[in-house]
Amino acid sequence: MALVSASTYVEYALGLFISVWIARALGPADFGRYAFTVWLCGWLMTCSNHALTTSSTKFIAEAYGAGSPDVASHISFRLARNQAWSCAVVIALFFLGVAIIRPQEWGSVMLPITVLVAIGVVAKSNYSLWVAISKGQEKFEPVSIATVISGVIMLALVVIASVLHAGLMAFVGIFTISCLTLNLINRMAYRRYCQPFGPGEVPPEMSRRLTRHLRLTAVLILLLALKSNTVEVFLLNTYANSTAVGFFAIAGTLTRGAVELFSVGLTSTLLPYMARAFGQSGQAQATRVLSEATRFYWATGLMIAGLGFVTTPSLVTLMYGNKYVAAIPAIEVTLVLAGLLLMTNSIAAFQVVTDRQGDRLRISGSALVINLILGFSLIPHFGLLGAVLCYAGTRLAELVICTIYIRRVASAGLPVALMARLFVVGLVATGAGWLVAEVTPGHLAFVTGGVVFTAVFLPASFFVRYWSEEDCRLMGMITDKLGPLGRVAKRVLGVLQGPVQRMAP
Template structure:
């Protein structure tokens, strides 16, 4: 006979599992909606604008993306961690993070304003960049998103994102039907940010919280920034790594080539919501498992690695053989080069999925300073490979460079650091390279 305590613990465990499962389901549902509706409308926009204008639009977004890490200040994961640890400091944490992010957003706008006036860019591209960058001001309100994450209440985030997606999609369709110019789509980016921030505020207030109770704590701000500075630096490098390919394609080839590459990447990266959603929802449970035992903590972590890597392979394998058909069906013949790019770029997902989980683990183990080393190595390799391959094989060269860089950063670089080798062995175990558990 099971003891009463055992039955209670089992019931609590099942209830805890269902709570996290429902939370993940809300996020997954919203992301699937985003993938279907967002991808459909995004493809319609790409077809409407054509490779050249779509390439210019993508270039402007990538250029702004280079500076986004400054706006976030590396606070996102740290804020979730701190809220999970101590909910009593909620108002101080949210208020302080909000003010810091707002300051970061204005710094980004100033940097971009001076940068676009220094580089040799035409007036339309400059305006595209400034309008898109203005969205960072309203993105400061996403601190509410991290509050919901820490409390396993992501259904509210899902509601806000879904509403914004539907409104944004309707506006884009209206613009297409009415033959709107390229600049109108840049204003939609800003509009989306405003609507989403209002959605966050609405749901935060709806569950009984008060924004007026937020406060700025100077000492807390200093502590948060002390923890986040490695993430700020690594975020800057990540931004360079994620966006530099389209910028280099524009400079080395032309805007139309950027459009071809961006079209393929849009399909390839459409799946990246999966590791983001699953880790954001399940990692609080993994963090709490560490309080019970190291064995349980790493057992759950390994299962998460296994799930992410094999889901990524399940996506990449069929897409490899269907890439040309998929691109032709979705974008039309004007994007004929995108199929070859997609065939290669889709495999970066295997390393991205694993890397998202590893990033959460490193943050929890306070190993985020190594992220900077990872990314400096990766961005250097990526720039060099892009420089060598783009002139030779065009946009396909950028896809090859991205895949090789992701593989190097995920598999090889951790082997040079004793504290990080565990991540290599866990990935190796996922790929069935080792048949027995690796002892740390």
């Protein structure tokens, strides 16, 4: 978790700086066209890989947990071969679609941008599969190395393009170069840290489970792709304008960055570790991992929601300038909802590991129907506001449906009472941070607001006894490794542990 988190913090800092630089260089309209192109690449990558990345991590980790590394190797080879065919089909359909639709966003540079998009999609789709295979082996070095080096290269190229006053075409080309760099560096690191894979037989029983998992998850991933801002972006691009698409893209970028900044370590390691636990001890142990992960996700999500609400107005104005002020409400809503729904990551991992893909299909199918209804009802009439309302309604409905399904099979995995206590703490901390940010003059109000939120939220989480003695011991082990700063943190932690120790029998 520490390794993945550290590399992601660097990646997020670089990615945020790159996003801001591109937005300032292109302006709202062209940045909206760039955002539409990047969104389309992401959608094509999802179609190219569909279930392959999730299935790779799950079954490879499960095979290692069962002590069968040769089976893991054979699974890797089979899924890599499937991915090559899948990419070929998706890219062929993409070229056909562009020839028929002829997107107006790309204008006179349609053909070169189409080629660049295709190259980027193939490169990054393949990169994602190799990352999934390495995660199944519990090797996180390749993705960490690749993301950091590729981010530095892309940053340098973006700075050069901005100084030269380059246009949309140049920035799309830089995106493609970034995808190629990710693939190349990851492959080099994979050969250094991970086990090679090759052809061979997979046991019949696991092969049947793998085939069924691929089919169900493929449908599920496509459903997720359709409801993951696809309806909003498509309808905004159709009924509004590229500026609205750009604003919604900024909201998505900052939200995704905040989620990764706070939770990427747990998210990256949860599925392989839960799959290994399931392979060793069955569903009971996986349920215990679900409970712990949900508790940590909920605390992290409340911090994302609270800090997002408190810091967004002044932070966005400082980074993007006054031209992007209209994006602030969309960013606030998406950040708050992303934080509150972060716990669904642990539920999704549990459903994947325990082969309950049918539940995930029903949840995603229901959410997609709601998304379509809200999208076509709101966005043509209200534009960006309609997109925000559509996103909010869909995500809240998904949370309710998801909670109902998981309580049927693993009610012990949701520590509801603890979560309710911490939610009250989050509300109080958010109110305090917002008041301080409002009365602080200048663009740095997000600093004072964020400090006050943290100063209220973290101590109060101990006083309401959200953290267990085991959590405190883990925190103590971490502070011991931080040198002088760790010693100060450990003294503070000792004071905060009082309520936890008094609670213990």
